[in-house]
Amino acid sequence: MSDTSLKELRGSAAIVGVATFGCGETPGFTDMELLARSAHAAVADAGLKMSDIDGLCTASASATMWAMPVVEYLGLRPRYIDSTMLGGSSFIAHLLPAMQALQSGQCNAVLVCYGSAQRSAQFGRREIGAARKWMDPQPYEAPYEPMQPLSSYALAASRHIFEFGTTRRHLAEVAVAARAWARLNPEAFMRDPLSIDDVLAARMVSDPLSVRDCCLVTDGGGAYVLVRADRAKDLPQKPVYVLGNATAVWNRQISSMHDLTVTAASQSGREAYAMAGLSAKDIDVVQLYDAFTINTLLFLEDLGFCKKGEAGAFVENGGIAPGGHLPVNTNGGGLSCVHPGMYGIFALIEAVHQLRGGCGERQIADAATALAHGNGGTLSSQATAILGTAAAL
């Protein structure tokens, strides 16, 4: 497909329903139950019935054939199915193929949904980690026992510090800004005050990243519904149009990443901006997948909000906190709001909430454009979405 026709897809579909369920700690729920509650609520939010859903996008970090049990559980008969699994970026990467399926008439309403009981599940992280060594082996890294995924991000942080003079204090600014936003969000999981000194004094896990440089481990589900723009006008919610979307993967292992200070977000961002006809300066509110504090710095640079190497200075003195020069991760992000294994869908849902205008204390006034960026694996997959209200069409 030529770039011209990708541009024709700009604004052709809209997110008309969103929901989350069980974000935080929900013992007794399965992944599927969290997904189903979120899916049901998102379809209701869209003013639709589950029987209207004829497209499904979903992914799981553990089940390899996840779309099938989801179809069965929700009682769907989808004509379009995408279960591409790129880690935490998946649910943002699902957008563009779904827009093409909607535009072609293959389907009329796509449900994108996810759930994980990662925090509370009996079959927990330890067991999944052990199983993954057999199901998804990494024989050239595993012998050295990196604490994955954390150590991969720590290696990237070491390189950013070495090349650009970034400091642990800069990383701490990211965690503190996320917490400050979380304190404005009643649904965020971690809302206690957090200072730069708290982060600097936190237990080191894989240098230079401390436990406060790492995302939460929570339960939670999230879902959204995508329809063609002409149909969105007749549904109850204010439509949030997809202006641009692109996905890029350059590697799986951190040891195969060409330059640890430049992620594939530089490609996904460039292509998403091109489709949207916008650039970083046009974006009102930004949601970046902050699995670790270094992510936010890398993505601010790779998505054009500042020059390469300058993200440390960009976030200084509350630069991305409430009242700063760019609102980033307004729900509190994966660091302080919610992070059930894969966070990407929650970044997108927060962007939709901001564009609808119902975010209470944390609302960005008159937000008309938003960027939601997902990351997966160990800086391995990157997916960028640019969203807008009718005013941005």
Next chain:
Amino acid sequence: MSKTSEVSTGGVQAWHAAELDQGRFLIQRCADCGKHVYFPRESCPHCGSAELGWVTPSGQGTVYAVTTVRRKPEAGGDYNVSLIDLDEGVRLMSRVENVNPLALKIGQRVKARVQVADGNGRVLFDAVEGVAP
């Protein structure tokens, strides 16, 4: 340059591992584009050629990125995990063993050796004097 493993010896991953278990660290070089390749592949990730052969690297390299994985003393204590750029132009994950992990710096010159424990070989590095070429 020896030829890529034959069908009878299995794929390149098994060949590489078997050589390591014998104390030999091999990387690949593409006969068509001339670039070195690591980790082992069945085709060249640079040019797509299938003409990859095995070569013995110099073992000289430079620390590209570094982390210290914190571990309780009773579990064995802290340890280094590094990314090493070999002088041949390939990168791999490993550990630098003869330096306090917290004192190891990016840019440190290192030399590879193969450690064989319980029959399983792995590539480790030691810090050495010198500067990157």
